[in-house]
Amino acid sequence: MKEYSxxxxxxxxxxxxxxxxxxxxxxxxxxxxxxxxxxLLRSPYPxxxxxxxxxxxxxxxxxxxxxxxxxxxxxxxxGLWRRFRELSDQQALATDKVRFIGDPVAAVAATTEEIAExxxxxxxxxxxxxxxxFDPIEAIKDDAPMVHEDFPSNINATRHIEWGDVxxxxxxxxxxxxxxxxxxxxxxxxxxxxNSLASYDKGTGRLTxxxxxxxxxxxxxxxxxxxxxxxxxxxxxxxxxxxxYGGKNSTMPDAVNAAILSMKTGRPVKIVYNRDEEFTTTxxxxxxxxALKIGLKKDGTIVAFEVKTMTNGGAYTGLGATTLYLTGTxxxxxxKIPNYRYDGVRTYTNIVWGTSIRGFGAVPAKYCSETQxxxxxxxxxxxxxxxxxxxAVIPGYEAPGQYKFESCGIQPCIExxxxxxxxxxxxxxxxxxxxxxxxxxxxxxxxNWIDTPYAYSSAHVKVNWDGTVxxxxxxxxxxxxxxxxxxxxxAEELGIGIEDIRxxxxxxxxxxxxxxxxxxxxxxxxxxxxxxxxxxxxQKLIDIARxxxxxxxxxxxxxxxxxxxxxxxxxxxLSYYDLVKDAIRANDGVPLTGTGHYTPHNKxxxxxxxxxxxxxxxxxxxxETGHVTVQDVLVVHDSGQIINPLGARGQVExxxxxxxxxxxxxxxxxxxxxxxxxxxxxxxxLRTRDMPEIEILDxxxxxxxxxxxxxxxxxxxxxxAAPCVANxxxxxxxxxxxxxxxxxxxxxxAIREAEKKQKASKATGK
Amino acid sequence: MAKHYRxxxxxxxxxxxxxxxxxxxxxxxxxxxxxxxxxxxSYAALIKAQVTEFGNKGYQALADVLKxxxxxxxx
Numbered sequence: 001m002k003e004y005s006x007x008x009x010x011x012x013x014x015x016x017x018x019x020x021x022x023x024x025x026x027x028x029x030x031x032x033x034x035x036x037x038x039x040l041l042r043s044p045y046p047x048x049x050x051x052x053x054x055x056x057x058x059x060x061x062x063x064x065x066x067x068x069x070x071x072x073x074x075x076x077x078x079g080l081w082r083r084f085r086e087l088s089d090q091q092a093l094a095t096d097k098v099r100f101i102g103d104p105v106a107a108v109a110a111t112t113e114e115i116a117e118x119x120x121x122x123x124x125x126x127x128x129x130x131x132x133x134f135d136p137i138e139a140i141k142d143d144a145p146m147v148h149e150d151f152p153s154n155i156n157a158t159r160h161i162e163w164g165d166v167x168x169x170x171x172x173x174x175x176x177x178x179x180x181x182x183x184x185x186x187x188x189x190x191x192x193x194x195n196s197l198a199s200y201d202k203g204t205g206r207l208t209x210x211x212x213x214x215x216x217x218x219x220x221x222x223x224x225x226x227x228x229x230x231x232x233x234x235x236x237x238x239x240x241x242x243x244x245y246g247g248k249n250s251t252m253p254d255a256v257n258a259a260i261l262s263m264k265t266g267r268p269v270k271i272v273y274n275r276d277e278e279f280t281t282t283x284x285x286x287x288x289x290x291a292l293k294i295g296l297k298k299d300g301t302i303v304a305f306e307v308k309t310m311t312n313g314g315a316y317t318g319l320g321a322t323t324l325y326l327t328g329t330x331x332x333x334x335x336k337i338p339n340y341r342y343d344g345v346r347t348y349t350n351i352v353w354g355t356s357i358r359g360f361g362a363v364p365a366k367y368c369s370e371t372q373x374x375x376x377x378x379x380x381x382x383x384x385x386x387x388x389x390x391x392a393v394i395p396g397y398e399a400p401g402q403y404k405f406e407s408c409g410i411q412p413c414i415e416x417x418x419x420x421x422x423x424x425x426x427x428x429x430x431x432x433x434x435x436x437x438x439x440x441x442x443x444x445x446x447x448n449w450i451d452t453p454y455a456y457s458s459a460h461v462k463v464n465w466d467g468t469v470x471x472x473x474x475x476x477x478x479x480x481x482x483x484x485x486x487x488x489x490x491a492e493e494l495g496i497g498i499e500d501i502r503x504x505x506x507x508x509x510x511x512x513x514x515x516x517x518x519x520x521x522x523x524x525x526x527x528x529x530x531x532x533x534x535x536x537x538x539q540k541l542i543d544i545a546r547x548x549x550x551x552x553x554x555x556x557x558x559x560x561x562x563x564x565x566x567x568x569x570x571x572x573x574l575s576y577y578d579l580v581k582d583a584i585r586a587n588d589g590v591p592l593t594g595t596g597h598y599t600p601h602n603k604x605x606x607x608x609x610x611x612x613x614x615x616x617x618x619x620x621x622x623x624e625t626g627h628v629t630v631q632d633v634l635v636v637h638d639s640g641q642i643i644n645p646l647g648a649r650g651q652v653e654x655x656x657x658x659x660x661x662x663x664x665x666x667x668x669x670x671x672x673x674x675x676x677x678x679x680x681x682x683x684x685x686l687r688t689r690d691m692p693e694i695e696i697l698d699x700x701x702x703x704x705x706x707x708x709x710x711x712x713x714x715x716x717x718x719x720x721a722a723p724c725v726a727n728x729x730x731x732x733x734x735x736x737x738x739x740x741x742x743x744x745x746x747x748x749x750a751i752r753e754a755e756k757k758q759k760a761s762k763a764t765g766k
Numbered sequence: 767m768a769k770h771y772r773x774x775x776x777x778x779x780x781x782x783x784x785x786x787x788x789x790x791x792x793x794x795x796x797x798x799x800x801x802x803x804x805x806x807x808s809y810a811a812l813i814k815a816q817v818t819e820f821g822n823k824g825y826q827a828l829a830d831v832l833k834x835x836x837x838x839x840x841x
Binding site: 084086087137140141142150152153155157158159160162167178291293306308309310341343344345 | 788796808813819820824825
């Protein structure tokens with residue numbers, strides 16, 4: 001691996017000092033002079049016609065400045081699946097009917113939050129309740145209530161993937177098994193709730209919105225559709241974001257209604273969700289039913305695989321249809337599967353909708369496939385690590401018409417894991433088990449369902465007289481550390497220090513488009529755009545240096561350590577700062593600029609690159625209580641050239657935390673569409689003291705599609721956490737799980753069933 | 767020159783009736799869904815068969831109908 005000055009060095013977060021001192025401004029901290037506070041009145045019914053809305057009493061309340069209902073909105077519908085216009089199904093306020101408990105029906109702007117809340121109580125809405133549907137299997141029936149009139153049987157999206165000859169593959173298999181799973185929903189639980197501040201300038205007709213989002217560009221597009229304005233008349237600014245985790249890709253009613261209220265009142269309006277609203281009305285990880293059929297040879301080679309999925313989509317689309325697609329993709333990775341068939345359907349139901357939560361598609365998929373693989377391995381008498389090694393992909397492997405692995409370190413990862421496990425856990429105690437899961441995840445999505453006409457990512461670099469660099473991009477740091485990665489890539493390419501870079505990120509008025517932070521796309525996609533922009537400036541400096549040095553034109557010049565010098569004669573060079581001055585003078589006094597863009601081409605259907613690896617977890621089961629203690633986690637990870645090892649480590653730990661929550665305790669029980677645990681008292685997430693020790697080993701590779709060989713570095717590690725726990729319990733006790741969330745009662749029941757099965761097996765001698 | 771088959775509702779052409787059925791059930795517009803009714807098929811029932819049972823049951827049922835109805839094209 002190449003040694004860099006900045007890339008690959010553990011680097012503290014550039015936003016760290018501001019964040020730990022409380023100086024960093026989040027949308028939730030912001031106020032503007034003359035600002036009003038907005039609140040949304042929400043439906044108490046999961047499905048109902050709106051017969052009438054009477055706002056007269058609320059309007060009389062002193063301090064209330066505006067009240068809007070569906071008829072007062074511009075009426076534009078929006079969504080993230082813009083390529084399929086009928087799936088742009090969100091609206092500011094329900095007009096004819098409500099589709100889930102929490103669908104907003106009216107919005108108030110008042111001088112204080114308390115007055116706005118009081119006004120909500122004075123609005124009278126007459127509903128006609130309708131039959132509702134909450135389950136995907138019920139939703140698809142011919143006589144099911146229709147959530148959206150144009151979608152018979154509530155089919156929101158379907159997806160079919162197939163390669164090879166699946167039926168022939170199963171016919172040739174020595175061993176075939178089928179398993180059916182039910183996966184629970186989970187909430188992203190960002191500390192900063194959804195909130196937006198909108199300010200409309202009636203003089204210019206322009207709107208500015210500050211919002212807690214993962215994609216300022218998505219919000220700009222969606223606001224233009226919702227408000228029937230031009231994109232160019234809307235500026236979206238993303239301040240610091242207090243957590244995203246996939247739950248902030250969609251434009252939500254806070255941004256749209258704050259904008260409408262600001263347009264109506266001529267004053268800035270801010271809407272902040274409370275925690276209850278955050279849980280009950282914002283997007284979550286989709287619950288789904290999955291059926292898997294796998295065929296293997298006696299030696300453990302996979303010969304055929306078939307997967308069927310029904311997802312409980314909820315009332316609107318969001319990025320849920322993308323999740324459906326990615327489930328069918330990530331469930332195959334990182335294995336060589338010669339014959340594969342996938343069918344998925346996403347159903348509309350009368351609950352809040354599911355979407356693209358961290359590791360989207362991969363998390364439920366891997367839970368099912370990796371627990372099934374362990375059972376198959378046991379039946380065939382093959383070591384669980386060996387069956388994964390045997391089937392793992394190699395560099396250049398291609399799933400026909402779908403994806404291709406260029407850099408690919410999964411085989412060395414598994415080999416390294418085998419060695420380290422023996423050293424780390426030489427002996428297991430009673431009721432302890434080790435669970436494994438191999439994984440892979442994208443470095444940004446190639447698919448363009450948002451239908452952007454722009455490059456997927458862009459960046460602009462301006463070098464000033466004093467050598468400082470202004471880096472502009474719409475790319476979004478949402479807590480994952482992209483600002484630091486962006487500064488590191490820019491500084492490395494120019495051969496200067498991070499302290500020379502000034503960031504101007506996440507503002508649609510300042511920079512060309514970037515599609516935002518989802519699917520681990522920023523490092524590779526925005527990183528390529530930044531590197532491209534910086535390289536253009538570097539070339540200008542190199543040209544000036546070449547002139548001044550007058551060396552043989554065959555000699556290569558490089559930028560490093562704030563100098564530009566001959567690669568083979570480092571002593572012959574010039575100061576970066578001096579060259580910048582000369583270059584600007586030579587450029588008629590114009591600062592040096594470069595604009596970089598990145599759009600993937602000819603890289604399949606999914607992503608230009610994939611991070612991958614294998615995780616092992618040691619867990620102990622209490623056979624009396626069913627309590628599972630995860631004692632230790634080991635990850636061997638191929639993330640290409642890691643840009644910032646410090647940031648990557650933090651992200652891996654965060655992913656494992658979230659993945660363990662999915663496996664052990666996080667759930668969203670509902671009764672007739674009503675969430676039963678919409679507070680942190682009842683919604684259980686793991687605390688710091690619940691977390692096991694985590695050891696991370698790297699297998700470095702060079703990804704040709706990534707900046708400096710980088711690719712996805714952490715999101716992949718959420719998916720293996722839950723199956724590792726389930727597999728560890730399986731290895732320790734024989735207990736089989738067909739759903740996530742291993743609460744003690746579920747574990748106890750599964751252990752008892754396993755014991756019965758073992759007894760019967762002994763009795764029959766099979 | 768080889769025989770291909772045209773979707774009854776749009777310009778899509780496929781070499782196999784099964785591929786044409788896959789295309790057909792991937793369309794979300796009303797026009798495609800309505801035509802199924804005229805053939806005595808239910809869009810929901812076909813999708814349900816495809817996603818709840820292993821195999822290509824939903825697609826095969828539609829492919830059987832397309833064998834009788836889809837126009838042939840020589841390419």
